[in-house]
Structures are given as structure tokens and as C-alpha cells.
Amino acid sequence: MAESIDETPTHPLDYAAINAAWLARLAGVLACSRTDAPAAAELPVLGLASLSLCKALAKEKVGSWARAPLVDESDGRPKGSRLQYAVGELVTCTRCLGTWSSLGLVGLRVIRPREGRIVASVLATAGINDWLQAMFSAATSKANVEKKLSDAPLEEWPSVADAR
Helix, strand or coil: CCCCHHHCCCCHHHHHHHHHHHHHHHHHHHHHCCCCCCCHHHHHHHHHHHHHHHHHHHCCHHHHHHHCCCEECCCCEECCCHHHHHHHHHHCCHHHHHHHHHHHHHHHHHHCHHHHHHHHHHHHHHHHHHHHHHHHHHHHHHHHHHHHHHHCCHHHCCCHHHHC
16 A cells, blocks of 8 residues: 555655656647547557556666666665655556656657657567466466376365365
8 A cells, every 4th residue: 555645755746746747748748749649549559568668667677777766676665755755656656657658658659650659569569478478477387286286195285275
């Protein structure tokens, strides 16, 4: 569960500054764009691309460079206070980062359509790979458990009571 503002070294103005920066970027995208928003059919690709980008930045080693000034990697807690702490919270939250990455991806898509489609396609493909890897790991884990159970004597099988 998220901490309340009273439990963090932040102030509501710190979050207002983050929101103002996002709105300024949105205004920039709107001012620079010469086309309409991406078609509804593109939204699943953009959504998957955003998920992939957020996961890489907020959770993976490859994103540690972006988190380093803001987050203590040993415990995953934001560093500092006020705005630094609030931005540290932002870069460790995939849902929070989602609004920023979505703005960037859609902005790129409407300002530079060709490049936006390529970037979204690459990131969406990476996201599909993540899902396939997770399904493969789950399937192999299940197969390994079933194999272990089939090789074990009946008295070693877990009972229904053990599953609770």
C-alpha cells in the first residue's frame, strides 16, 4: 500500500510540480503535432510498448542508470526529500511511469509518425517476449513439479491440507 504524503519527506507541491511538468510536455506535444491521435487500433501496441518501457526503467538493471540519482538500489526506496523523493517514487512505480512513457510514445507517434511506429513496435515486441518468457517459465516450473510428484512415492505427495 502506498504511503500517505504525511509518511514521506514530501509536500503536495512536489507532486504538483511533477504534474505541471507532465502537462507542459503534453502541451508541447499538442503544439508540435500536425496529425490526429493514433488510431484506436494502434493503442494495444502503444500500451504494450509503454508497459515494456516502464518495466525496463522502473524494475530492471538496464534502467538502474535512470533510477540511480533518485533511488537507493539496495532497498528500492527513494533518496532525499521533497521533489527528489517524489520523482524517486515516480521512477519506481510502473503505473506512475506509465503516464509519462505513454505521453512520450504517443507524442513521438504524432510528431514523428514513422519513428513512433518503429519505436512502439520494438518495445511492444519486447513486451510480448516478456509475456512469452513468463508463460514458458510457468509451464516448465509446473512440468518440473509434476515430474517430481510422479517420481515421488505416494506418501510424499502433498495432501489437500498442505495446500491450504
